[in-house]
Structure formats: C-alpha cells, structure tokens
Amino acid sequence: MTKIISTHSFRGGTGKSNVTANLAAVLANRGYRVGVFDTDIQSPGIHVIFGLADASVRYTLNDYLWGNCAIEEAAVEVYKAPKGGVVYLVPSSIDPNDIARILREKYDASDMHAAFRDLITALSLDYLLIDTHPGLNEETLLSIAISDSLVIILRPDQQDFQGTSVTVDVARRLRVPEVNLIVNKVPPEYDFADVQRKVERAYNCQVAALLPLSIDLAQNASATVFTLIRPDHPFSRGIESVAQQLEADVALMPA
Amino acid sequence: MRQPMQWVRGSIYRALLLAFIAVSVVPIVLISYLFIRQSMDALTRQTEENLQLLAASKAEEINLKLGDVMHSTVVAAHLAAEALQHPPDPASQLARYQQDARGIWGLDVYYHAQGGAAALGEDLSNVYWTGAAGTPLLAADDAVAQQILQTESLDTVFAGIKSVSPDTQWIYLTTPTGMMRLYPWASNDHYPDQWDPRQIVFYTVAEPGNNPALQPRWTAPYVDYAGAGWMVTMSVPVLGDNGDFLGIMSHDITIESLKQIALGINILDGGGYGFLIDSAAQVIAHPAYQEVDATKGTEEDASLLAVGSDAYRRLIQNMVHGDSGLGYYDEAGGGGRRGGSSLLVYAPIPETGWSLGISMPRETVIAPAIAMRNRAIVITVTLVTVAVIFAVVLSRLIHKPVRQLLQGVQQIAEDRRADEVHVGSFEEFDQLAQAFNEMASKVWERERRLKARMAEMRIEIDSQRKQQQIDSIVETDFFKRLEANARQLRSQVKGLPAATD
Numbered sequence: 036m037t038k039i040i041s042t043h044s045f046r047g048g049t050g051k052s053n054v055t056a057n058l059a060a061v062l063a064n065r066g067y068r069v070g071v072f073d074t075d076i077q078s079p080g081i082h083v084i085f086g087l088a089d090a091s092v093r094y095t096l097n098d099y100l101w102g103n104c105a106i107e108e109a110a111v112e113v114y115k116a117p118k119g120g121v122v123y124l125v126p127s128s129i130d131p132n133d134i135a136r137i138l139r140e141k142y143d144a145s146d147m148h149a150a151f152r153d154l155i156t157a158l159s160l161d162y163l164l165i166d167t168h169p170g171l172n173e174e175t176l177l178s179i180a181i182s183d184s185l186v187i188i189l190r191p192d193q194q195d196f197q198g199t200s201v202t203v204d205v206a207r208r209l210r211v212p213e214v215n216l217i218v219n220k221v222p223p224e225y226d227f228a229d230v231q232r233k234v235e236r237a238y239n240c241q242v243a244a245l246l247p248l249s250i251d252l253a254q255n256a257s258a259t260v261f262t263l264i265r266p267d268h269p270f271s272r273g274i275e276s277v278a279q280q281l282e283a284d285v286a287l288m289p290a
Numbered sequence: 291m292r293q294p295m296q297w298v299r300g301s302i303y304r305a306l307l308l309a310f311i312a313v314s315v316v317p318i319v320l321i322s323y324l325f326i327r328q329s330m331d332a333l334t335r336q337t338e339e340n341l342q343l344l345a346a347s348k349a350e351e352i353n354l355k356l357g358d359v360m361h362s363t364v365v366a367a368h369l370a371a372e373a374l375q376h377p378p379d380p381a382s383q384l385a386r387y388q389q390d391a392r393g394i395w396g397l398d399v400y401y402h403a404q405g406g407a408a409a410l411g412e413d414l415s416n417v418y419w420t421g422a423a424g425t426p427l428l429a430a431d432d433a434v435a436q437q438i439l440q441t442e443s444l445d446t447v448f449a450g451i452k453s454v455s456p457d458t459q460w461i462y463l464t465t466p467t468g469m470m471r472l473y474p475w476a477s478n479d480h481y482p483d484q485w486d487p488r489q490i491v492f493y494t495v496a497e498p499g500n501n502p503a504l505q506p507r508w509t510a511p512y513v514d515y516a517g518a519g520w521m522v523t524m525s526v527p528v529l530g531d532n533g534d535f536l537g538i539m540s541h542d543i544t545i546e547s548l549k550q551i552a553l554g555i556n557i558l559d560g561g562g563y564g565f566l567i568d569s570a571a572q573v574i575a576h577p578a579y580q581e582v583d584a585t586k587g588t589e590e591d592a593s594l595l596a597v598g599s600d601a602y603r604r605l606i607q608n609m610v611h612g613d614s615g616l617g618y619y620d621e622a623g624g625g626g627r628r629g630g631s632s633l634l635v636y637a638p639i640p641e642t643g644w645s646l647g648i649s650m651p652r653e654t655v656i657a658p659a660i661a662m663r664n665r666a667i668v669i670t671v672t673l674v675t676v677a678v679i680f681a682v683v684l685s686r687l688i689h690k691p692v693r694q695l696l697q698g699v700q701q702i703a704e705d706r707r708a709d710e711v712h713v714g715s716f717e718e719f720d721q722l723a724q725a726f727n728e729m730a731s732k733v734w735e736r737e738r739r740l741k742a743r744m745a746e747m748r749i750e751i752d753s754q755r756k757q758q759q760i761d762s763i764v765e766t767d768f769f770k771r772l773e774a775n776a777r778q779l780r781s782q783v784k785g786l787p788a789a790t791d
Contacts, residue, residue, distance in 0.1 A: 037784055151783045173768055180776040181783045193750060200751045201759045208764055209776045224740045230747065237749040 037155045040281065041165045041182040043175065045198025047078070049188045050219045054246070054274065055166045056084040057262045058186075061271075061278040063120030067161035070110065070154050071124045072096065074147070074178055075168040076137050079127035084257050085113035087126060095128040099150055100142045106150045107157040114260065123158055125150070144177045151181065162281075171205060179206055184213040184281060186243065190220045191230060196237065203238050215243035217277060223247050243280050244273035303689040310681030315674050322670035326663050333659040338616055341557075341635045341648055341655075346614065348555060348564065349637035349646040352548050355457065356641040359524050359543050360506050362451045363461070367526040367539035369447045370463050374528065374536045378439030387417060387438055395419040395434075396478045412475040415445050415462075418487065419469040434467050441471045448473030457543040459518045463528065464493050465537040492540040496525035504529060508642045511545055511574055520545050522642070549575035552646055562633075562650030569643030571595040571610050605634045609645035612638040618652065691719040695726055707734050 042055040052075070059069045073081045073096065082092070094109040106125065114122040128134065155163055165182065167175045179185055185206045189195035199216070206214050218234055221227065231242045247269050255261050262271040298305050388399040396417045404410055417438055441463055452458045452474065462472035470487045487493055494500055496507040509523040521542045528536040548566065552575045555564030565576040573579045573592040594606045601619035608615060613636070620631035633655045636647040653660075691713040698708035708730035711723040763769055772779075 039780070039783065148779060148783050152785050155783070156785055171763055176763070176769065176772055177779075180772050181780045183780070191747065196749045197751055197756065200756050201763075204756070204760050205763055208769075208773055224737075225747070233747065233749055237751065 037160050037163055038184065038281070039151070039163045039165065039182045040184045040186060041167055041178045042186045042188060043167045043179065043202060044169050044188040045171075045195060045202055047169045049169075049190055049195065050246075051169070051188045052081040052166055053084060053252075053257050053261070054186075054188055054217060054219065054277075055164055056081055056260055057271070057274045058277060058281075059122045059162075059164050060114055060116075060260045060263055061274050062162050062281075063114055063116040063122045064118060065278060065282065066116070066118045066120045068120065068159060069122045069162045069164060070158060070160040071113075071122060071164045071166060072151065072154075073125065073127045073166050074174065075166055076127045076174075077134060077168055079129055079134075080257075081166050082113075082124060082126040082129075084260060085122070085124055086259060087111060087113055087124065089129065092126055095133070096125050096150070097128040097133045097137055099125075100137065100146055105157075106153045110154060110158065114263075123154075123160075125154065144174065147174070147177065148181060171202060176205070176209070179211060180209045182211055184215060185211045186215045186217060186277070186281075188217045188219050191218055191222075191225070191234075200238065203240055214240050215277065215280065216240055217244050217246060217273075218242060219246045220248040221245045223249075241280075243277040246270050246273040302692055303685055306685040306688055307681055310684055311678060314677035314681060318670060318673045318677060322666060322673075326666045329662055329666070330656070330659040333662055334656050337655050337658060338633065338635065341562075341633070341650060342614070342616055342637070344555065344557065345564075345635045345637040345646055345648045348551055348648075349614075349639045352551055352566070352644070352646065353639045353641045355543075355548065356508070356524075356639065359455060359457070359541055360508075360526075360641060362455060363524045363526045363539055363541040364506060366444070366447055366451060366461060366463075366541070367528045370441065370444055370528045370539050371530055371536055373440045373443050374437065374465075375530055376440065378436065379443060382439040382442050384435055384439060387435075389421070390478060392478075392483065393420065394478045394481070395421050398478050401475070401477075407475070410475070413445075413449060414475055415442075415448060415471050415473040416475055416478065417469065417471050418478050418481065419467075420484075420486070434465075434469050437465050437467065437469050438471070444471060445473060451541070455543070457545075457547050458541065459514065459521060459544050460540075460542040462540050462542075463537055464488065464540065466535065492523040492525050492542070493538050495523075496527050496538050496540075498527065498535050501527065504535075510568055510570070510572065514542065518542070518544060520549075522548075545574060553577060555648055557650075562648055562654060564646065564648045566639075566644060566646050567594055567606070567609060569610060569612075569645075571606050574644060602634070605636065605647075609636045609638070609647060612640065612643060612645065614638055687715045688719075691716070691723060695723070698726060698730055702730060702733055705737070 040058075042051050042058070044051045052073075055071065059071050062069045071081065073079050075081075076096070092111065094104040096109055098104045099106050099109050109125050110123040111126065112121060113124045116122075128137075151163060151165075154160065165178045167178050185202075187199055187202055187206075189199045203214060203216075216234060216238060218230060221230060227245045231245055234242050249268070249270055251265065251268060252261060252270055255264075261268070262274050265271055298308055386397060386400040387395055388397075389395055390398045396419070397414075398416070401410060401416070419434055419438070421434070444463065448461045451461055460472050460474075460476070462470055464470040464487045466488070468486055468488050488497075491509045491512060495509050496504075498504060501507055504527040506524060506526045509525065511520055511522045513519065514521045522545050524541040524543070526539045526541075528539050530536050552564040552566040555562070563577045566574040567576075568574055571593045573594060576592075576594075579592050595603055595610070597603075598606070599619055601617065605617045605619060608617075616633060616635040618631075618633050631652050633650045633652060634647055635650075636645055638645050691711065694709075694711045694713070698711055701708040708726075710727050713719045713723040764773070
C-alpha cells in the first residue's frame with residue numbers, strides 16, 4: 036500500500052524542499068521505492084537538490100499536464116540506494132515561459148490526481164511525496180486532501196506559528212489521517228525539549244522532529260542531499276526520526 | 291616506552307616538572323659525579339705522592355746519617371794507616387798492657403789498678419789481643435807490641451768522631467795479627483773465650499778476601515758482643531801508602547735511632563706504619579717484629595720475602611732491588627693499583643742497600659677523598675633538593691593559570707558562571723586570563739540573553755485572524771466539494787475502490 040505524504044509550509048523559505056528531498060533519500064535508504072512530485076509549479080527547486088541537470092530533463096510535470104507525455108516519462112531516477120530503494124522525481128519546468136503558461140491556463144486538478152495514481156502504479160511506489168507550493172491555494176488543498184500524512188514545516192517564529200495553525204485546522208477538516216510538524220532552523224541555543232513541548236501544546240499535534248539551524252547545512256546550500264554526505268549530523272538524525280515515525284504509522288488503511 | 295610517554299604527555303604539569311628536573315637535576319648530578327670521580331682520584335694520588343715524599347725524606351735522613359758514619363770511618367782508617375806506618379810516640383808505655391786472668395792482653399788490669407771508671411772514666415781505648423799466657427808482650431810478638439804503641443794516638447781521633455756522632459757505639463781498629471783497639475772503654479771481660487775478632491763479621495766483611503775492591507762495607511745488623519744491643523758496623527780497609535793491607539777500621543753504630551726514624555712514622559692518625567729492611571729483606575725495624583732474643587753476635591733472621599701475599603712479596607722484592615715506588619697489596623693475595631687493602635710506598639737507602647717502607651691501610655689513604663666525596667654529596671643533594679623545589683614551584687606557577695582557565699571553561703560548559711581568573715605570575719598568562727575573563731563574561735551575558743529569549747518564546751496565535759483565514763478557505767464551494775470528496779479522491783489516487791464517508 037502506497038503512502039502519500041504532502042510536505043507543506045505556510046510560507047516560503049522554511050526549507051520544505053530540502054526536507055522533502057532528504058526524507059525521500061532516507062526512505063529509499065530504508066529500502067523503499069519513493070516518488071517525489073514537485074507540485075510547486077510557480078517556484079520549482081527540488082531538482083537542484085537532487086543534482087538534476089536541466090539538459091537531462093526531457094519531460095516535466097508541465098508536459099504531462101499539457102498532454103505531451105505519460106507521467107512515467109517525466110519521472111527521473113535521481114537516487115538509487117544501496118539496499119535497493121530508489122527515488123524518482125517528477126520535476127516542474129523551470130522555463131519562465133512554461134511557468135507563465137501554467138499559471139495563465141491553470142490545469143485540471145483531476146489531471147494531477149491521475150498523475151499521482153499513474154505514477155504509483157507505473158513505478159510500484161511505496162511512498163509518494165508531494166512537495167507543495169507554500170500557502171493554501173486550491174492546488175495545495177487538493178494535494179493535502181489526498182494525503183495519508185501531512186508534514187508541515189515551520190520555523191520558530193510568530194508568522195509561521197500563526198499560518199501553521201490555519202493549515203492544521205484545514206487538514207483536520209479534510210480528515211488527513213496523520214499530521215506531523217517539523218520545526219526547522221531551530222537556533223541551537225534553544226532548549227529543544229521546551230520548544231517541542233510548546234509547539235505540541237499549541238497545535239495539539241505531534242512534532243516529528245526539531246531540526247537545528249546549522250552552519251553546515253547553510254554551507255551545503257541545498258546543492259546536494261545532505262543526509263547522504265553527513266548521516267551523523269543532527270539534521271540527518273532528525274530526518275531519520277521523521278522517516279521512522281512515518282514508517283511506523285499503522286493508520287494506513289484503504290480509503 | 292609508549293606508556294611513560296603517554297603518562298608525561300597526559301599532563302602539562304608532569305611534562306613541565308620533568309622538563310625542569312631534566313634541565314636542572316641531571317646536569318647537577320652529572321657534574322657532581324664527574325667532579326667527585328676526578329677529585330677522588332686526584333686526592334688519592336696526592337696522598338700517595340705525599341707518602342712517597344715522606345718515605346723518600348725518611349730514607350734520605352737515614353742515608354745521610356749512615357753516610358756521615360762512613361765518611362768519619364774512612365777518615366779514621368786513613369789516620370790509622372798513618373799511625374801504623376810511623377814510629378810510635380816515645381812516651382807510650384808498653385808496660386800498661388798486661389794479660390788479664392783469661393790471658394787476654396789489654397788495659398783491664400792497668401785500668402782497675404788506676405781506680406777504674408771512677409778515676410779514668412771511659413774516654414780511652416782498650417786493646418784486645420790473645421797472646422800466650424804469662425809471655426811478655428814485646429817478647430811474645432814484636433809486631434803486635436809495635437802496633438799497640440803506634441795506635442795509642444788514635445784515641446784522640448776516636449774521641450773526636452764519637453763526640454760528633456751520637457749513634458756511635460764503638461770505633462775500633464783490628465789488625466791482621468788479631469790485635470784490636472776499641473774506643474771508648476770496654477772491658478775485655480765481655481768477650482767469650484777464644485774469641486778472635488778476625489773471625490767476626492766486622493772484620494770479614496771488609497777484608498781483602500771478601501772485598502777485593504777494598505771498599506768501605508756495611509755489615510748486616512747484628513747483636514753487639516759488648517752488650518750494646520742491635521748494631522750495624524761500617525768497616526773500612528786500612529791500607530798502607532803502597533797499598534798494603536794493614537787492618538780494618540770498624541765503626542759500630544746503634545741502629546736504635548735509625549729504627550726510630552722508621553718506626554716513628556706516624557701520619558694520618560696512626561693508620562699506617564713505617565719499617566726498615568736490609569738488602570736481604572731482613573727486618574731492621576718493623577712494629578710487627580719484636581726484638582729477637584738472639585744470643586750475642588747472631589744476626590736477626592726475619593725475611594719479609596718469606597711472608598705475605600704474592601703482591602706483598604713483589605713489592606718487597608722491589609725494595610730489595612733498591613727501587614722506589616708504591617703498590618697495593620692485601621694479605622689474601624690480591625693487589626695491584628688500589629685493589630688491595632693496603633698501600634706500600636718505599637724508598638731506597640743507597641748507603642747500605644736498605645729500604646724504607648711505609649704501609650698504610652687503603653681506607654686511610656682514600657679517607658681524604660671519601661671525606662671530600664661525602665661533602666660533595668651533601669652539596670649535590672642540597673642543590674638537587676633546591677632544584678626540585680624550584681622545578682615544582684615553577685611548574686605550579688605555570689600550571690596553576692592553566693588549571694584555573696580549565697576550571698573556568700568547565701564552569702561555562704556546565705552552564706555556570708565562570709569564576710574570575712586572577713594570575714599573579716607571567717605577563718602572558720595575565721593577558722590570557724584577562725581575555726578569558728572578558729570572554730567568559732560575554733558568553734555568560736549572551737547565555738543569559740538567550741535564556742531570557744527562550745523564556746520569552748511564546749506561541750501566540752491570533753484566534754480571530756486564524757478563524758478569518760480558515761473561513762476564507764472552508765467557506766468556498768471548492769473546499770466544500772473537496773471536503774466531501776477527500777476520502778474518495780484519496781482512494782482514487784491509490785487506485786482503490788471508491789470509499790465514502
């Protein structure tokens with residue numbers, strides 16, 4: 036049974052794409068077949084983390100939505116784990132004309148859902164990760180609505196706290212079976228246990244991980260999947276713990 | 291090897307302490323060791339040289355005395371030759387020479403008749419000649435009577451020699467006829483029956499048959515016939531102008547004063563002793579050899595070549611050869627350079643072929659060196675102690691600021707405020723401490739601010755705004771449709787049969 040996970044943040048800059056890429060790699064390392072959709076059509080970026088060169092991309096999600104290709108043709112194998120796990124990425128186009136066109140013409144939400152379904156079937160995926168656009172527009176709500184698990188990434192600041200409260204409530208209205216919070220970019224001098232306690236109490240929701248604000252991560256500049264080069268780093272251990280919680284979840288039942 | 295190195299490298303205090311000790315104690319000990327070794331050698335050599343000088347000077351003293359005796363005897367022999375080649379003084383009275391009860395010709399009868407020692411004293415010579423009993427002297431032997439009268443004049447010569455030579459016991463002339471004139475006075479009663487002076491060593495030693503070169507000769511020491519104890523005699527052939535042998539001039543000296551020169555050697559608190567041997571290694575003077583209870587005229591028979599260890603006998607042999615030198619020996623047979631238990635230094639007495647030795651226990655010889663060594667050890671120990679104390683103090687002076695800084699860092703690590711570090715020593719450490727204090731203060735201040743911020747981290751959610759935002763989403767038809775179809779959509783995406791709420 037495939038588990039669909041949406042990663043979301045109320046605002047941009049939370050490190051959402053980075054967390055998604057690393058989570059996908061960690062799940063693959065655990066032996067799973069993972070598909071990643073970059074549905075952040077307006078500002079795509081996750082392909083950079085997987086080191087996907089523009090030239091090696093033949094089709095994008097945009098092409099699929101416009102009927103130019105089958106979804107599995109847009110999926111690129113970006114990571115093959117030693118244990119047999121694998122990560123496929125369906126990138127969005129970074130061509131400014133493509134971005135302008137998709138924003139102008141919109142697309143049919145059911146096409147996106149068909150893309151998810153087809154890819155799950157075509158590639159026999161264990162996990163489907165959807166890297167969403169920040170904020171709660173219709174496309175994002177559609178992604179959240181079909182997710183088994185919603186992972187909300189926030190920074191410890193007032194704007195994120197406010198926005199996240201909206202997302203959590205909306206997800207509950209949509210009966211998303213599982214909502215996990217990841218507090219990212221926590222200054223290391225903070226008392227992590229205290230932060231976790233406060234966040235869980237405020238949202239009545241479990242915190243899957245607190246990821247430290249790290250100079251090492253900043254230096255990496257989202258140029259590579261950090262957990263693969265620094266598996267012992269506190270950030271990597273945090274991602275590992277998120278993967279563990281997602282894996283342990285038993286609420287996955289046929290809808 | 292790695293373990294000690296790790297132990298040293300494990301602590302700056304230990305490393306500094308060891309380094310300071312290495313640069314202070316090691317040179318002190320090394321220099322002291324070399325100094326002590328060289329000084330002990332030098333001091334021991336000095337003592338040995340001093341003993342050799344002492345032996346040489348004592349031997350020289352004895353040699354000079356014997357030389358004086360030899361020279362005076364040669365003079366007496368020369369004067370005796372003069373007397374024997376000229377007519378006697380006309381005033382000489384042959385009648386004074388008479389036979390005593392044993393038939394010995396001499397002055398005993400006359401001497402007693404004149405009142406003996408009380409009247410005549412001892413400042414005159416006596417004559418000993420064994421002529422036939424009852425025979426008038428001149429009739430019995432003209433030549434002897436002539437010699438008796440010719441030699442009367444020698445009394446003044448003999449008296450002159452004895453007055454300047456305190457060791458002179460007897461000085462006497464013996465002619466080949468068996469006549470003997472002896473000064474000062476001694477009764478002929480001392481001589482045993484049938485005693486012939488020409489058979490005695492003082493005569494035989496120098497007579498032409500035994501002494502072809504007709505040189506002055508010393509006898510070996512012997513016990514005096516006239517009861518004067520241990521003697522040695524200088525005998526000089528008396529020769530006429532044409533080289534005729536006229537007799538032997540003999541000069542007895544008591545060797546008591548010579549023995550005292552050797553036996554009186556008392557140095558370095560009496561640790562050693564001096565001794566004297568003749569050219570046959572016979573003991574003349576030695577504290578370990580008592581006076582031999584010899585009958586008159588027998589020579590003492592105690593040869594040092596017959597006793598002691600090999601090393602000792604080798605040294606005695608050197609002495610007999612007339613060498614001077616030194617060597618170590620012990621009674622167990624050991625010996626050699628400083629190996630034995632005693633040192634023997636020796637110097638020759640060329641006049642008689644004797645040798646003077648000084649024996650000194652080894653510990654006495656090296657005692658000054660040992661005393662110096664002990665003083666040097668005390669000084670070294672004192673210096674080492676001072677150096678170690680200095681090393682400990684210096685190491686602590688350097689280590690203390692490091693420890694204080696470490697403590698401060700630990701306090702910071704344990705989230706406590708670091709104590710101010712005050713360093714009284716070393717300008718650099720003082721600057722470091724000041725920098726540390728400043729840093730610690732800043733760290734503490736930042737921590738304090740952070741904690742304050744942490745305490746302030748509140749999650750404040752504007753419920754009204756939140757509700758407005760939620761409403762703006764959920765009130766739309768889109769959302770309502772989505773909400774209604776969410777599960778179905780999920781199932782569709784997964785390719786599962788449609789589910790309903």
